[in-house]
Amino acid sequence: MESKIEFYEKTYQNFNPYQHFISRIQEMEQKSSYGAEAAVKWLELLKETRIHEAYPVIHPIGQETFSLYAEFPTGVFEYALDIDGATALIKAKGIQPVSFSPSKIIEAVDQGNINKDPNRIKPNHKNPVMVLQSKYLTNDKPYCINGNHRIYEAYQNNDEQIEVFLFRDKEFSLFFYDALSEAIYFLEIDYNNVISEDR
Template sequence: MVHTIKEYEEKSRVFNPSTHIKSRIQEMEGHSAIGAEIASTWKNLLDQRLVKETYPVIHPIGQETFSLYADYPTGVFEYALDIDGATALIKKKRLEPSRFSPTTIIGAVEQGNINQDQTQIKLNHKNPVMVLQSHFLTDNKPYCINGNHRINEAFKSEDQSIDVYIFNELEFFPFFYDRLSKAMYFLELDYHHVVNRDAPLIKSERGAFVYDFRN
């Protein structure tokens, strides 16, 4: 199902995280013994801690964040990403950007995130251009979480190159602003491992992410 950014935002407000988590738990329970064990751990986590989490998350004033929307059978969920925190991590780890031709990376720009009213654009280049790519959240396609306008302008100006920080699966986990976003991401990894056998990141049957997350 395809939505506009505004539709995603509206639908995400009525999303019920508990309903989604319970549906994933139910599918894992009936799939295998290992699935039932993982599901049981997620159920305990939901009952004891996640049910108390605030949703949608309240974005702090003065801190740059980004909303990444995921369309699930139970509705649209808002993953909150801490852009300022991501920049701090880049500096701490002294990460280096990759250089791309704008024609190559323009596909990562969600046009709905481009403000067409030039008078409303607030230039903020304190944080670098960032793109994440996730098999589970972006359909394995690059998706710009900061710097959409810079990529778009570089493309329109036919610039030769632009510096972009690329983050792949699990590399962007520290960027999640709230605990529920982190839980939902790990839940999807475990769910696909159990139900679809689609989890190249898990090296063993009992290597579920819920065991790390609950600590």
């Protein structure tokens, strides 16, 4: 599958969060009475906060973050994930990794995030291999947010196992670096529940 990373990196800055919120709110409002209730709450949040104005997020120097892009009818949005923060959370909560055969988890690696030139690879193993799998963000497919090269190398070397920290749906909500990323993620959960009529 062809990577869209280059396209995303060229277009994500044009995303208008306010327009996206309003579009989703209107769709929910028109879908059902349950959707109308959810829409009112999101509209109140939008009026009370100015989180939609802080886009795109500024990634801090010296802190490891990751950009995960999502395609919406309103454009491409950059979810900012705090990799250092996720590592701290893993340690604080004593979360244990899962062992995978590299051939089973290689699908989580976006080929656009792989540097295949050995002279340009700078190993950085301070943070573990992390994979997200979300119905609302990754189409329920695994997606590596840290450790792409390690998974790729394990696959190339025919290693038997690789340890991966796997997080699903709401398990990684604390990984978002900024309030807007978190808000858009929960907006999408509500939106999908309304549209699918799943409470």
